[in-house]
Structure formats: structure tokens, C-alpha cells
Amino acid sequence: MQRIVARRLTQIIPLVLGVIVLNFTLIQMAPGSLFDVMTAEQQVTNPEMLEKLRHLYGVDQPTYIQLFKYIWSVVTLDFGFSYRQNAPVLDVIMQQLPATVILMLAAIAIALLVGVTAGVLASVKVNTIWDNLISLGAVFFFAAPSFWLGIMMTVLFAVKLGWLPVGGMRSIGVEQNVLEATVDVMKHMLLPATALGLFYAATYARVMRASMLEIFRLDFVRTARAKGLSRTRVVIAHVLRNALLPVVTLLGLQLGTVLGGSVVIEAVFSWPGIGSLLFDSVMSRNYPMVLGVLVLGSVIVAVANASVDLIYMRLDPRIRAR
Amino acid sequence: MGILSRRDFLAATAGAMAASTLHLGGASAATPKRGGTLVATWGGFEPQALFVPPGGGSSPYFTSTKVIERLLKLTVDLKFEPVLATEVTPAEDFRSYRIKLRENVTWHDGEPFTSDDVVFNALEYWKPISGGVSLNALSGAEALDKHTVVLKFNAPVPEFFLKSVLAGKSGLVIPKHIYAGKNILTNPINNAPIGTGPFRVKEWVRGSHVEYLRNEKYWDPALPYVDRLVIRWWRDPASRSAAFEAGQLDLATFNPIPAPDIPRLTGSKKFVAETKGYSNSAWVTTVEFNNRRDIVKKREVRHALMHAIDRQFIAETVFFGRAAPSTGAIHASNALFFSKDVPDYPFDARKAAKMLDAAGYPVKGGSRFSVSVVSAGWFEENVKIGQYVKQALEDVDVTVNLTIPDRATSLKRIYTDYDYDIAISNNSGSIELVPSTTQYYTTDGIVKGAAFRNATGFSDAKVDDIVAQVAVETDPKKRVQLVHAFNKLVSTEAPMLPMVDLEPVTIARADVRNHSTTADFMGESWSDVWLDR
Numbered sequence: 001m002q003r004i005v006a007r008r009l010t011q012i013i014p015l016v017l018g019v020i021v022l023n024f025t026l027i028q029m030a031p032g033s034l035f036d037v038m039t040a041e042q043q044v045t046n047p048e049m050l051e052k053l054r055h056l057y058g059v060d061q062p063t064y065i066q067l068f069k070y071i072w073s074v075v076t077l078d079f080g081f082s083y084r085q086n087a088p089v090l091d092v093i094m095q096q097l098p099a100t101v102i103l104m105l106a107a108i109a110i111a112l113l114v115g116v117t118a119g120v121l122a123s124v125k126v127n128t129i130w131d132n133l134i135s136l137g138a139v140f141f142f143a144a145p146s147f148w149l150g151i152m153m154t155v156l157f158a159v160k161l162g163w164l165p166v167g168g169m170r171s172i173g174v175e176q177n178v179l180e181a182t183v184d185v186m187k188h189m190l191l192p193a194t195a196l197g198l199f200y201a202a203t204y205a206r207v208m209r210a211s212m213l214e215i216f217r218l219d220f221v222r223t224a225r226a227k228g229l230s231r232t233r234v235v236i237a238h239v240l241r242n243a244l245l246p247v248v249t250l251l252g253l254q255l256g257t258v259l260g261g262s263v264v265i266e267a268v269f270s271w272p273g274i275g276s277l278l279f280d281s282v283m284s285r286n287y288p289m290v291l292g293v294l295v296l297g298s299v300i301v302a303v304a305n306a307s308v309d310l311i312y313m314r315l316d317p318r319i320r321a322r
Numbered sequence: 323m324g325i326l327s328r329r330d331f332l333a334a335t336a337g338a339m340a341a342s343t344l345h346l347g348g349a350s351a352a353t354p355k356r357g358g359t360l361v362a363t364w365g366g367f368e369p370q371a372l373f374v375p376p377g378g379g380s381s382p383y384f385t386s387t388k389v390i391e392r393l394l395k396l397t398v399d400l401k402f403e404p405v406l407a408t409e410v411t412p413a414e415d416f417r418s419y420r421i422k423l424r425e426n427v428t429w430h431d432g433e434p435f436t437s438d439d440v441v442f443n444a445l446e447y448w449k450p451i452s453g454g455v456s457l458n459a460l461s462g463a464e465a466l467d468k469h470t471v472v473l474k475f476n477a478p479v480p481e482f483f484l485k486s487v488l489a490g491k492s493g494l495v496i497p498k499h500i501y502a503g504k505n506i507l508t509n510p511i512n513n514a515p516i517g518t519g520p521f522r523v524k525e526w527v528r529g530s531h532v533e534y535l536r537n538e539k540y541w542d543p544a545l546p547y548v549d550r551l552v553i554r555w556w557r558d559p560a561s562r563s564a565a566f567e568a569g570q571l572d573l574a575t576f577n578p579i580p581a582p583d584i585p586r587l588t589g590s591k592k593f594v595a596e597t598k599g600y601s602n603s604a605w606v607t608t609v610e611f612n613n614r615r616d617i618v619k620k621r622e623v624r625h626a627l628m629h630a631i632d633r634q635f636i637a638e639t640v641f642f643g644r645a646a647p648s649t650g651a652i653h654a655s656n657a658l659f660f661s662k663d664v665p666d667y668p669f670d671a672r673k674a675a676k677m678l679d680a681a682g683y684p685v686k687g688g689s690r691f692s693v694s695v696v697s698a699g700w701f702e703e704n705v706k707i708g709q710y711v712k713q714a715l716e717d718v719d720v721t722v723n724l725t726i727p728d729r730a731t732s733l734k735r736i737y738t739d740y741d742y743d744i745a746i747s748n749n750s751g752s753i754e755l756v757p758s759t760t761q762y763y764t765t766d767g768i769v770k771g772a773a774f775r776n777a778t779g780f781s782d783a784k785v786d787d788i789v790a791q792v793a794v795e796t797d798p799k800k801r802v803q804l805v806h807a808f809n810k811l812v813s814t815e816a817p818m819l820p821m822v823d824l825e826p827v828t829i830a831r832a833d834v835r836n837h838s839t840t841a842d843f844m845g846e847s848w849s850d851v852w853l854d855r
Contacts, residue, residue: 087371267561283730
């Protein structure tokens, strides 16, 4: 087990290196530069000042030098300095990354809870009105863009009913103890996490239903029922555990897209994650910040995928044996 | 809807100048109330840093001006009012100005504000960093005593010009004891700025909001009226509408919500829409002809293409009526320098076609000629305008190769590579035209790689000469006459002209009082805004 975990974590190194080289090259190939954007915003017109800034931002050096310097600084855990934010890259990212991770985890939790429950219900009540309603709901939430869903939910639950806040991560300017602050964050998180999670819940519900129906037909299920186990016991102890494998596979594959989806949802709900930071950094060609976000994002996804592998082994001991 | 049009605004401004008092959209004769939290936003994104010393665009300007003050401020009726300076007096030859500073002012960290701070700002910050060419003539600054400074110039400097600089974007006053001897551009304090303003920064939660608290030691003990100011960011305009309706947002500047939502919100009488407060940062959408390209270098071709574009259509359809066709090179809200006595180019496709025929470009094989149009993709409206301009020019048989690049690419193509025939861009000008407007037409405005200046390559000795005179003319009446001559000349040459004057709108809850009172409200300290709750 430890060897597998170590192997998975070692694979992160070439992944991160690939992310750096690929994205650095892509940003360099894109027309325009951070220098263009910043000098335009700052209305710099003095040629001497232009040259001074070119040197300050390091864009007067050859591209390959910039790349090697960047890789070396990442090796020493220094993600560089963002002149646009006037702060170290890691400081800025670490201020905003936790919010994105919290939103991702909440969305995945909602997606798994809703998707798996709906899939199980649909398979148990196959070809009934319940099955049809769940299938209809799954198609709807799969087709509805998450930003539209977010706006509609905001109009209903925040504007019309006034139950939940419109956006942000917490109430501003209110003194709270730890419990109050936790409840406050959860209230703020409910709408964005649901809007993000329902798309994935729809996928999981469909996959879970199909997987459950397939497992129901296998011999060991028939044997379990022949032994006199109750239907509920058979479903929970035997079918559900085996049917979860495809959902776990999907979860591992979709972690990266959940991170991407949170960028859109963060914009709708003013969630203080890395979405707006990444968008602004790409638009301004702020490559230290873009690379910093992508490197840390890829590390998170890689670690999460390694965790998924462990869950896999827990669910199906045959995988561990191999 | 309770909204004034541009024309109404001009009329109201003129009327207000004649009257001694103003009743502005958000202004109130009622006694101001102390206390409360004002939650505000604007129609753009979060700033990259709370204070960006050279400028950095509207967003850091919005966040820094609540903390850092200027010597003067400019009201909507174009009167300079004291802030950190109580008097700014020119010498007889207008080559020096004596500035009397307000006494008993302290920085947020308790240090006293003195004339040394102003001398430091003039020589180390305004001239080399924020002011750019505006302060080329500044030759020295001297502290006569703790509260008196003399600024010296190597040429006469018009009073309105200097006061505009001191009240403008480049005139923020930063503390010498914090910045002296350090790199102003990269000083970490720029993300938690210290100033003399009515609010001090409590915390900045990146991606969410910045929270300011009342400066209890502010030089005017009655101000600010609100205890807490929160500037929040919503990237999505529809989310801002929802925040207003849910009661979680009080005030938002610069077109914060989708235009179709404005009548719905103001119709409820719970909200007001106000177009005042933008004249010193007046936005336009421009069409720029690259004078390095043979076809659009010809003046008659530029005139013809101007006639082919229906600017009324752009104003009504793209901007939902929140813009008006421009007249000449100066924004219509500029009550000091605007003039209608300029050549205009009303939409007339037939006339455009005839003019192109006469210019030597008849239709051959279905097209007269081909042009590359770059529509700068930093505003959503520019996408639509680019598509419309393509159709409009194709209606007069001009083949258009349209590209709508993102911000970084647009900047490079238009202002560095000059890679376009026709560019659709934007700029915001102040009431003082030198250099914010004139630099688009003067030869010294051509600086490769410097954005929002003369990218067309247009160069005309007469224009340069008039602008040079405007820069040193100290008689206000003669200066206005010179500007009118400048406006007429560049409108005739038309190397680059505004297509539409934008009319940004501020949305506020009806109980937010005393907003939109200055010529650049977004960049004021908001010390006198109060909540009638």
C-alpha cells in the first residue's frame, strides 16, 4: 500500500514539470505580454520608464532563461513575485486557494450524496414514476449550464425568498465565534456548491443507476437473496459497494473539471477563490501567477487522484491484490 | 426612470453653474446622519493591488482613493474645492504656484502631514511616476514652512491645468515617511495603503472585498458619515442586480448592472440611477485610422468611412441608449471645452459610397478595397461594435477582415505593432484636455508600446502648434478658443475620433445620500456620503 502511494506521489514530479513547460510555452506564444498590459494600465509613456519596467518584470531576458529560472525557483519552493499583484505569487494563491478547495469538496460531497442516492433509488424503483422523475431530473441538471442554474437559484433563494446570501463566503463586519462562522460559511456555500455539484450529481445518478442494474443481475446477488438476506441488506451490503466502482472512477476523472467549473461558479457567486485570479492572470499574461495556480491545482488533482486510487482499493480488494 | 440624458446633464450642469446651490441626484438638503455600513461595488473587477502608484486603471483608483487624498477636488459644476490644500495661488507669470496646506492633518499611522510630504510627492512620485508628461514643465518644489509649498515650472502653467493635475488621478498624496528611499512601485504597503483619507483599510480579502473603517482622526471631525465602507466584487453584472434586490448592495458605479435591469430596479422607487459624476473621467468608444496604411491615410477615405457608420444605431442598440453619438473630439459632458462647431459625419451610406468613388476606390469585383479592423476585446460592447462596423463597411462594398482579440493582444496589435487599418478602442478623458485628449493627435503622442496615445501615426504641425499653445495659455478665455480651434482641426482631419460618448450610470439605493457630487465620483473619498436609515 505504502509503495503504491509513494509511486503515485512520485508521478506528480514529471506532471508538474510538464504543466510548467507546456503552460509557460503557451503563454509565451500568445500575443501580448504582462508588460504590455501593465504599462497600458499604468499609462507609462516615458521610454526610460518603459525600459526600467521591462527590466523589473524580467521580460528583457530570453524566454528560455525565464523558463529555467522559473523551474529552478519552483524546485526551491519559490513561486516567484507577481508585479501585478505586488506580492509573492504563493502568498496571493494561498489567500484564495482554500476557498476554491472548500467549494470543490462541498460540490463533490453534494454530487456524490445526491447522485448516488438518486441512482440507487432509480435502480431499486426501476421503470416506475420515481425512475422516470430521477432520469428527467438528471437530464435537466446535466443540460443546464451551472452559471445559469446559479443565477436562477440566487433569484429564488436569495432575492425572492431571502433565505440565503447572494454571494461571498462570509458575512462582512460581523463578530462571530467559531460555530457561528462555520454556519455562516456553510450558508454562503450552499448555493454555489449546489449549483456546481448538481451537474456532477446528474452524471453520477445515471452511472449509478446503470451500474446498480448491472450488478443486480450478477450471480452473487442472486445467491445472497437465495440465502434469505433482506432486499435492503442485499442492496446496501452487496450491490451498492460493487456499483460504486464506476462512480469512483468518474470522480477521479472529474476532479480537474470540478476545479475548472468552480471558476465559473465563483464569478456568479463572488466566491473568493482562485477563479477570478486565474482569469485575470491569463488575460494579463501574468505567467508567474498562471503557472503558480496551475502547478498547485495539478498537485491537488494528482493528490486527489491518488486518494481515489486508495478508495478504489478499499472498495475492491482485488485491485490491491494485483 | 429618474435618469438624466447627456443633453439634460449638460443643461443641468449649466443651470447649476449659474445657481449657487446644487440639488444632485443623490444630494440632499436634509441633515446628514452618522453611522451605518455602506456596501459598494463597481462595474468591473477586483484591483490587482489596492493602490497602484502609476495608475493601474479604474479598480485600484476606486479602492485607493478612499484612503489616499489629493490636494483638491473638482465638483460636478467644475469648481475646485480644498482637500489637503486650502489655497493654490499662481504667481503673476504662472511659472510658480504657492500651495497653502491644511494644518492638523495626520497620516493613518499618526505621523503629521507636512509640506515635506508634498515636496516628496511632487518630485519623487507625481513627476516621474504618476503624472507622466503632464508635469514635464515642473522644475522644482520647495517647502517654505511646514504648511506652505511652492511648485516651480520652466514654462507658464494654466491654473485650470495645474489644479486639474492636483485634483486628478495622478495627484494622490502618499506619505514620505513610508515611501522615501524605497521603490514606490513595489512597496508592500501598496496593498494596505496609508493615507490621510476618511477611511483606513481594515482588511482585504482577495477575491471578495475590502473593508474600510472610519478614520476617527480625520481632519474634518464631522466626516466621514458612515462608520464602515465595504467594497465588494461581483464579476457578473446579473449577480450585482440580484445583490441590489436582496438588499446586500447599496451603491455601485460605472454601469454595474445589465442595462435592461435599470428600468426594473428604478421603477420600484427603491433605487436611483444617476449619470452625474463621470465628466472628469469621460469614456468614449473611438475609431482610429492607421495613417501608416495607404488607403485609410487618405482623409477623404476616413470621412467616407465615418459616414458609413451609424453611430446612433451603436448608441441605441449596443449601449441600450446609454451612449450618444460623439460630436468632435471632446466628450459632450465636458462643459468647459465641448463645442458643436466642428465637422460632423452623420450616417449616410450613399454619400459614403459616392465619396469612396470620388476618392478613387470604385467597386471592382464586388469590393472597393480590403481593410483589417481590430476591435479591442476588453469591453463586451466592442465585440458587438466590431461586428456592426464590419457589416456597415461591407454595405458600402469595403471588404473587412475583423478580429476581436483579448486585452493583451489588442494592446499589442494597436499600440505596439500598429497592426491594423482601423481600430475600435476606448479611452477616458479628463475635463482638462492636455494631455489626456490631445496626446491622441500630437506628434509627441506617438510612443511605440505606450498605450492609449497616438497609435494612428497622425502628425500635423498645425495641431502640434495649437496644443503647445493650449499647454501654456494662462488666459482661460483664450485657452477655450484655442481648444475649439484644435477640436475643429482634428475633427476635420479625423485620424481618430470618438464614435460614441458613453454615459456611465451609478445605481444606488434611494436611501444613500449625497453621492455623485464630484466630477469623478468613483475616485473621490466618499467622506460625505451618508445613509438615510
